[in-house]
Amino acid sequence: MxxxxxxxxxxxxxxxxxxxxxxxxxxxxLLKTDLQRRGVYYTKQALxxxxxxIHQLGGTHIFGTRDGILTQxxxxxxxxxxxxxxxxxxxxxxxxYIVDFRDGRLVVMDGGxxxxxxxxxTKPDYYNLTTSSGIPMSHVASARPQRIYLMPSRYCxxxxxxxxxxxxxxVNNLKQQKSELNLPPRLKPQDVAxxxxxxxxxxxxxxxxxxxxxxxxxxxxDFDAEVDYYIEILKAVGENFATPKFPSQLIATAFTEKQLxxxxxxxxxxxYTPDIxxxxxxxxxxxxxxxxxxxxxxxxxxxxxxxxxIFGRGRVNTxxxxxxxxxxxxxxxxxxxALQAVLAEAEDLASQGxxxxxxxxxxxxxxxxxxxxxASLEYYVRLALxxxxxxxxxxxxxxxxxxxxxxxxxxxxxxxI
Amino acid sequence: xxxxxxxxxxxLFAKKDTVKVLATTDAKGMPHVVVKESxxxxxxxxxxxxxxxxxxxxxKNMVHSIWFNRPVAVALIGTxxxxxxxxxxxxxxxxxxxxxxxxxxxxxxxxxxxxLAAVWVIEPVExxxxxxxxxxxxEEIRHPYFKHLDRLAK
Numbered sequence: 029m030x031x032x033x034x035x036x037x038x039x040x041x042x043x044x045x046x047x048x049x050x051x052x053x054x055x056x057x058l059l060k061t062d063l064q065r066r067g068v069y070y071t072k073q074a075l076x077x078x079x080x081x082i083h084q085l086g087g088t089h090i091f092g093t094r095d096g097i098l099t100q101x102x103x104x105x106x107x108x109x110x111x112x113x114x115x116x117x118x119x120x121x122x123x124x125y126i127v128d129f130r131d132g133r134l135v136v137m138d139g140g141x142x143x144x145x146x147x148x149x150t151k152p153d154y155y156n157l158t159t160s161s162g163i164p165m166s167h168v169a170s171a172r173p174q175r176i177y178l179m180p181s182r183y184c185x186x187x188x189x190x191x192x193x194x195x196x197x198x199v200n201n202l203k204q205q206k207s208e209l210n211l212p213p214r215l216k217p218q219d220v221a222x223x224x225x226x227x228x229x230x231x232x233x234x235x236x237x238x239x240x241x242x243x244x245x246x247x248x249x250d251f252d253a254e255v256d257y258y259i260e261i262l263k264a265v266g267e268n269f270a271t272p273k274f275p276s277q278l279i280a281t282a283f284t285e286k287q288l289x290x291x292x293x294x295x296x297x298x299x300y301t302p303d304i305x306x307x308x309x310x311x312x313x314x315x316x317x318x319x320x321x322x323x324x325x326x327x328x329x330x331x332x333x334x335x336x337x338i339f340g341r342g343r344v345n346t347x348x349x350x351x352x353x354x355x356x357x358x359x360x361x362x363x364x365x366a367l368q369a370v371l372a373e374a375e376d377l378a379s380q381g382x383x384x385x386x387x388x389x390x391x392x393x394x395x396x397x398x399x400x401x402x403a404s405l406e407y408y409v410r411l412a413l414x415x416x417x418x419x420x421x422x423x424x425x426x427x428x429x430x431x432x433x434x435x436x437x438x439x440x441x442x443x444x445i
Numbered sequence: 446x447x448x449x450x451x452x453x454x455x456x457l458f459a460k461k462d463t464v465k466v467l468a469t470t471d472a473k474g475m476p477h478v479v480v481k482e483s484x485x486x487x488x489x490x491x492x493x494x495x496x497x498x499x500x501x502x503x504x505k506n507m508v509h510s511i512w513f514n515r516p517v518a519v520a521l522i523g524t525x526x527x528x529x530x531x532x533x534x535x536x537x538x539x540x541x542x543x544x545x546x547x548x549x550x551x552x553x554x555x556x557x558x559x560x561l562a563a564v565w566v567i568e569p570v571e572x573x574x575x576x577x578x579x580x581x582x583x584e585e586i587r588h589p590y591f592k593h594l595d596r597l598a599k
Contacts, residue, residue, distance in 0.1 A: 054512035082543070109511045110540035110563060150542045173541035232549030232561060233541070432499075432540065444508045445472060 040404045043138070053409050054442075059136065059144055060113045061408045061438040063105070063125055064388040067094050067118025068136075070101055073129040077148075078102050084151040084171060086117075092201035092394045094118040102148040104172075105136075112173055112435030113146070116390055149173055152233055154226040159219040167211050168223040174235040174432045176227050180215045180261045181254075184242025186318025193305055193316045195352045197394030198242055204394075217264035224268045236433040237265055240279035245322050254280065255287045262295035273298050277428050279347070282323050282331040288338050299343040299428035300335050304328050306353050307373035307384065314358050329377065336381035342425030344382050347437070350411055351389035351403035363407045371414045378418040383426055385437040386411060412439035419443065447490055448531075448569040457523050458486050466520040467494065469506035477502045483552070484519060492519060492533060492567040495552050499562035507565050511535040517567060520575070528575040537566035 041049065047058055078085070084103040086093070094116045105113040105127070118124035126137040127146065136143045150173070155166040170177045182201075186192045212219075227234060239258060246253035258278060266274065274296045282302035283291070291297055306315050309325040319328065335344045353359050353366045360366035374384040388408060391400045416439050419426055427433065431441040450458075457463050465484040469477050481503075483495040496504045510517055511534075519531045539545045540563050549561045574580070584591065 056512060106541065108537045109508065110538040147542070230546070231553070232546045445505045445512070 041406050043405060046405050046409055049406070050409050050413070053413060054109075056107050056109050056111055056144070057412070057438050057441050058405070058409065060107065060111050060441070061388065061412070062405050063113050063115045063136065064390070064438070065402055065405060065408060067116050067122065067124040067390070068105070068127050069118055069120050069124045071126060071128045074127045074134060075101065077129050077134060080151075082150060083148040084155070092197045092204065092392050094122065094390060094392060096204075096393055103170075104149050105146045106149060106173060107144060107146060111431060111441060112149075114172070114436045116392075152227060153230045154223060157226055159222045161216065161219055163212060163219050165223040165226060167209065168215055168219050169227065171227075171234075172435055174233070175434065176224065176234050176237045178215070178220060178237065178239045178261065178265070179241060180220070180239060180257060181241040181244065182211070182213050183244075184318075185244045185246065186242070186322075189318070191318035191321060192396075193318070193349075194355070194396040195305070195315065195349050195389060195391070197392045200394035215261065217260050220261055221264040221267050224265050228268055236275040236277065236428065238277045238279065238434070239265075243281045243318065243322070249284065249287070250322055251281050251283055251287065255283055255291060259291060259294050262291070262297055266296040269296060272296055275428070275433070277301055277433065279303060281319075282328040284331065285334045285338070288331075288335050292338050298339070299345075300339050301345050301347060301429065302328065302332055302335070303347040304332070305347070305349050307348055307370045307377075308353055311353055311359060315352055315355065329382075332377065332382045333380040341381045342383070343428060345424075345426065345429055346377065346382060346384055347429075348384060348386045349389045350386035350408060352397070354403055354407075355389075355397050355400055363403060366403075367407065367410055367414070370411065371418070374415055375418055378422040378424060381422075381424065383419055383424045383429075384415055385426065385429055385434075385440045386415065387436050388438070408438065412442060415439040416442040448572055450486065450490060450569075450572065453527065454521070454529055454572065455486060457521050457527050457529065458484070460523065462524050463527075464520075464522040466522075467503065468518040468520070469503055469510060470515065471502065471506050472509050477506055479503055484521075487566070490569070491536070492531065492569060494565055494567075495548065495561055496563045496565055497552070497556075497559050497561060499560075501562075504562055507535050507538070507563075511538060516570070519567070526576060528577075530573040530575050531569050532571040532573075533567040533569040535565055536568045539564040539566065 043062055047055055086101050086103045095118060101117050104115060107113060128135055128137050133145050134147060135145050152171045157165045159165060159168060184192055184198050239261060244254040245251055258280065276297050277299045278297055279301045306312050312325040313320040332344060332346055353370060377384060389402045391397050391402060426440045426443050429437065429440055430443055465481050467479055467481045467484065481494045485493055487493050498504060509515060516532050516534055521529045545564060548564045552561050553559060
């Protein structure tokens, strides 16, 4: 049914070799990590088992897919331990895992070998509804198994000056989503309030709300426009809660203390995640030119540390696009050196109350770094173990960005035990 | 091959006054034993229980067990002297989806304003009748030396 899977390069350990070398790393999380690293390909049989009435189809992601197709495929997978696998459909020639339907079960295959039974995500009830202004609620908020994901603005103003992050395809994806799905580039608070209200009616479905957008440096002070908009949206979300604070996460630009105090004081937000993307100053300046120009690496770090005073220990973290520090031509040449540098910076942050999580770098076709290769599976395992060890060493909780509230970080999945 | 439960054991699971205990271990082997009233059988002859606290030690230990293929044990004690031990392995943690929603609604109807972290599914691998008269008979046959001689004296 499937093509022969090319073996990894001789210098790169196979899945089984990594599993044997790191027995302390759960096999299910190893599979998740590699599914994210290599992507998946759905067979016709697997796609025939997708029921649009029950299952959640893709389409409203902030980032694009590896094969450039937005819709009509399952949003993602869930493993039997409850682990979410957010991964992208990938062309066969790129050696993805195969999701197939065999003997009455949906399974992940590799090289003709069945590895695990998986399930598709279930569609939330509100996906069937539209707001009073006529927008499908699935276009207002996307869902993970337990998280409501709001992307209030899908435009990143760094792209205006050609200073978008090199791994990112947010604006190219927005263009595609606008033309193919008629997705609104900027949400209205009323649509958000109505969507959240409906989402909360589904018992036992959601445990957290996450907001993220592209950066917007406009305003009296840099990024005031972005801050004002988040406050507006968070207030609309908060209308639906009986408590002043609610489990929530803002993934945004590194704001000043004054801006963060405003957000914390005026909204129900509980946690803050300004993504630094790459933990190395030299590479930050190359890979994140907009962030480097408008904030700067050291200032980004300083603002994250100051945010701990506002949100509290364990409620401020940052995400890195793991593997991009190895991107050519300016990235690290070997994984050992990259790992050492990244973990040293992560420890500097952890010692000051800021936790680091990672997502697996996917060299998307709509990004500047398209066509490159991400890191080895062993690299991602070592990084996950290293980041979780730092959280344990500095006693940092990651509840707001864990396997359930997020599900996109193999390292914070480890915090379940 | 899956375990077939006796009628008595099935009934014991269903009785409200049966004491149901779940024993797990953490990553370092530290045991943890708690009463789990929600332990029951599902339609596939597997054990399930409702984990209400996501951060509980039991929940962490169950995650550790499903990740590293470590067994857990369940003890059932009935009011009529019935006593069983069931060893098994966690095979699934239901944390979302339609089935989870059904369980979530059900447990809140039963217990009021509680949360549901997971519904754990345990595949039984061994059932031991722990009633003393049964166990002592088994052991005497296996280990005829393991007794004091005065018990055998004329």
